[in-house]
Amino acid sequence: xxxxxxxxxxxxxxxxxxxxxxxxxxxxxxxxxxxxxxxxxxxxxxxxxxxxxxxxxxxxxxxxxxxxxxxxxxxxxxxxxxxxxxxxxxxxxxxxxxxxxxxxxxxxxxxxxxxxxxxxxxxxxxxxxxxxxxxxxxxxxxxxxxxxxxxxxxxxxxxxxxxxxxxxxxxxxxxxxxxxxxxxxxxxxxxxxxxxxxxxxxxxxxxxxxxxxxxxxxxxxxxxxxxxxxxxxxxxxxxxxxxxxxxxxxxxxxxxxxxxxxxxxxxxxxxxxxxxxxxxxx
Amino acid sequence: xxxxxxxxxxxxxxxxxxxxxxxxxxxxxxxxxxxxxxxxxxxxxxxxxxxxxxxxxxxxxxxxxxxxxxxxxxxxxxxxxxxxxxxxxxxxxxxxxxxxxxxxxxxxxxxxxxxxxxxxxxxxxxxxxxxxxxxxxxxxxxxxxxxxxxxxxxxxxxxxxxxxxxxxxxxxxxxxxxxxxxxxxxxxxxxxxxxxxxxxxxxxxxxxxxxxxxxxxxxxxxxxxxxxxxxxxxxxxxxxxxxxxxxxxxxxxxxxxxxxxxxxxxxxxxxxxxxxxxxxxxxxxxxxxxxxxxxxxxxxxxxxxxxxxxxxxxxx
Numbered sequence: 001x002x003x004x005x006x007x008x009x010x011x012x013x014x015x016x017x018x019x020x021x022x023x024x025x026x027x028x029x030x031x032x033x034x035x036x037x038x039x040x041x042x043x044x045x046x047x048x049x050x051x052x053x054x055x056x057x058x059x060x061x062x063x064x065x066x067x068x069x070x071x072x073x074x075x076x077x078x079x080x081x082x083x084x085x086x087x088x089x090x091x092x093x094x095x096x097x098x099x100x101x102x103x104x105x106x107x108x109x110x111x112x113x114x115x116x117x118x119x120x121x122x123x124x125x126x127x128x129x130x131x132x133x134x135x136x137x138x139x140x141x142x143x144x145x146x147x148x149x150x151x152x153x154x155x156x157x158x159x160x161x162x163x164x165x166x167x168x169x170x171x172x173x174x175x176x177x178x179x180x181x182x183x184x185x186x187x188x189x190x191x192x193x194x195x196x197x198x199x200x201x202x203x204x205x206x207x208x209x210x211x212x213x214x215x216x217x218x219x220x221x222x223x224x225x226x227x228x229x230x231x232x233x234x235x236x237x238x239x240x241x242x243x244x245x246x247x248x249x250x251x252x253x254x255x256x257x258x259x260x261x262x263x264x265x266x267x268x269x270x271x272x273x274x275x276x277x278x279x280x281x282x
Numbered sequence: 283x284x285x286x287x288x289x290x291x292x293x294x295x296x297x298x299x300x301x302x303x304x305x306x307x308x309x310x311x312x313x314x315x316x317x318x319x320x321x322x323x324x325x326x327x328x329x330x331x332x333x334x335x336x337x338x339x340x341x342x343x344x345x346x347x348x349x350x351x352x353x354x355x356x357x358x359x360x361x362x363x364x365x366x367x368x369x370x371x372x373x374x375x376x377x378x379x380x381x382x383x384x385x386x387x388x389x390x391x392x393x394x395x396x397x398x399x400x401x402x403x404x405x406x407x408x409x410x411x412x413x414x415x416x417x418x419x420x421x422x423x424x425x426x427x428x429x430x431x432x433x434x435x436x437x438x439x440x441x442x443x444x445x446x447x448x449x450x451x452x453x454x455x456x457x458x459x460x461x462x463x464x465x466x467x468x469x470x471x472x473x474x475x476x477x478x479x480x481x482x483x484x485x486x487x488x489x490x491x492x493x494x495x496x497x498x499x500x501x502x503x504x505x506x507x508x509x510x511x512x513x514x515x516x517x518x519x520x521x522x523x524x525x526x527x528x529x530x531x532x533x534x535x536x537x538x539x540x541x542x543x544x545x546x547x548x549x550x551x552x553x554x555x556x557x558x559x560x561x562x563x564x565x566x567x568x569x570x571x572x573x574x575x576x577x578x579x580x581x582x583x584x585x586x587x588x589x590x591x592x593x594x595x596x597x598x
Binding site: 010022084090177241259 | 289313391
């Protein structure tokens, strides 16, 4: 076999291995979605959405309190993280060249990689430890801390996509910098930024570890944010490690609901981005 | 005049918020060290070399957890790196154009699935499969330390498999970004010299080598801190062993399992000290990974400084 043929064969084999890698990664994805849909959909029923958990041994019950709990927790997280993250992103986009901005950018990226359980400990020390009680507020702050770096970076990136002509026009009309930013540039990027926030909310809605010792869990109906609160993720965890078949079924149903929420949020975000791109095209 | 003072006010007021971000980073380090003082004072360096974890006797040694975290992450990287790089190469260099976006979206979907769902799947689907494989392991193979131990299904091997699946999308999406940013002149030069397709790809990989190492380290950072899925399948036994079959424990898992059960201050402080070390390790790995990724992208912008606007790397 000539040297040239051998090189061609090596090339083909390597290309085939790369294609194989894609297939290998798609197998677990397909398996996970398959099991979540088949096990989860069959366990879903009306009671799942309207009832609170029953004691061990009693069949039935649902996760109504956990569904509402998750919504409250991500609402608190958004309230805490969105203003901080957005204004920080605006500052980074406006004063992008300064040393301060690159330090903050670096810090945000590194914070984004801090394990969520560590952020949970931080929220525990900040909120739970001083008042000696698990609370939804602590959980919301833990999730918010995880959201901030994502909101910062998406805000900054989307603001940079705004055509410079808009800023120049506003400044030429005599607007101050803050006026140009808040009345012209931010509104132009707002749909994109909101999409980014949606993605960030979807990500923290799936977090379990930081909630284990902040919002803890609650088998009863509760909307008091100063008290422990149930969440879908912690409830799924509790049920999954229990020895009861009925609880396992409910865990699958909870996982199904979680995956559906996250998938629909991320698909909505993707469609919104595509529409934005089409609108911005000249 | 009014305008310039307006501008300065705007700069200072919005500048408070980036300060908050820095404050969070410092605050985590401060709070975690403050809350682990009892354990740091009592055990000192022995906390990191001790192998006994006995809450009842009040003796805490963290070595089994450190070992479990490092070993499981290393195994996960060995499994995930070839696959993640293969995906990145296929999507950016080989795939037909119409397949690029859907394939990119599908692999990134792996990152969107919550850890708890991986854990649930791991407990009820993957663990039984692994147990079957372990039961069919021939006896001569079981003499190798890597494959010794009881066929439980839960254990280091199962955890490493789940971790590797979870890490793939992070590494592959950054590696893809790096490959996309390699100037096409690099590949064209290779083709002009008579290179095959694979040889041209190797040139592109060589050009983005630093960034790709950064992408792998980003995956490592994720693997080190992953909690729920690992907690549910690793078996949670503080044992130091190279065996893939034996149940072991990780730093994140012990915090998740025992934090709310910690009855006395010392126990709690010992757990938080483990969290502190996990924080330091992941900060270090992530910072290094970011620097590597940024340095590749900076080089690209300097080559094309006249034609391309400066572009920031996409946050993964």
